[in-house]
Amino acid sequence: MLEWGLTKLAKADKNPYICSLYLKVLTVFSEYIIPFSSLRPGKNSFSYVAEAPFFKEFEHSVIQNAKINIEVVVDKHSTMLVFDFGIKGEVISECDRCSDEIKVALENTEKLIVKFGDKTFEEETEEIIVLPHGTQEINIAPYLYEFIHLSMPQRKTHENEKDCNQLVLQKLNELKGDKKSTTMDPRWEVLKNLQL
Numbered sequence: 001m002l003e004w005g006l007t008k009l010a011k012a013d014k015n016p017y018i019c020s021l022y023l024k025v026l027t028v029f030s031e032y033i034i035p036f037s038s039l040r041p042g043k044n045s046f047s048y049v050a051e052a053p054f055f056k057e058f059e060h061s062v063i064q065n066a067k068i069n070i071e072v073v074v075d076k077h078s079t080m081l082v083f084d085f086g087i088k089g090e091v092i093s094e095c096d097r098c099s100d101e102i103k104v105a106l107e108n109t110e111k112l113i114v115k116f117g118d119k120t121f122e123e124e125t126e127e128i129i130v131l132p133h134g135t136q137e138i139n140i141a142p143y144l145y146e147f148i149h150l151s152m153p154q155r156k157t158h159e160n161e162k163d164c165n166q167l168v169l170q171k172l173n174e175l176k177g178d179k180k181s182t183t184m185d186p187r188w189e190v191l192k193n194l195q196l
């Protein structure tokens with residue numbers, strides 16, 4: 001099980017613990033290694049499908065089950081690499097209104113620019129990472145994980161409230177009603193403040 005994040009990857013070389021995690025990522029997700037040094041200049045395409053086993057490897061994954069198609073185009077320039085990610089698929093999630101299982105459609109594009117050199121001179125941002133000169137490959141699994149999570153909508157519900165689990169909604173409404181009845185009648189609240 002792995003805990004991983006984009007920022008952690010960027011800091012991997014500074015932290016021996018993260019470094020060992022990085023090695024684990026390399027072995028678990030070997031199919032996600034892109035050996036860019038052997039790619040021909042210009043655009044190179046890769047396809048992946050991320051499903052439940054992919055997300056299981058990340059300890060705190062919000063997503064447990066999904067089917068996400070990922071198209072990666074790597075544009076190899078002489079001094080840098082430009083990765084374009086096309087993310088499209090469905091995530092099994094809980095409805096925020098009724099907690100029933102729903103399928104949430106995802107569609108997103110992300111970009112990652114890989115530069116080479118010394119991190120102290122090259123600027124790293126959310127979109128730009130800097131790898132040491134001579135690096136031959138990159139494992140894109142942690143980036144895919146991050147990008148897929150970023151593609152999740154803030155609110156996940158059945159499209160129409162009438163499609164929600166009506167029994168659950170009814171129960172929630174009852175609970176709300178109970179809560180109201182236990183709070184004090186506002187007319188008595190006024191009395192409480194009077195100096196008698």
Ligand SMILES: [Zn+2]
Pocket residue numbers: 095096097098099100157158163164165
């Ligand atoms: Zn619902």
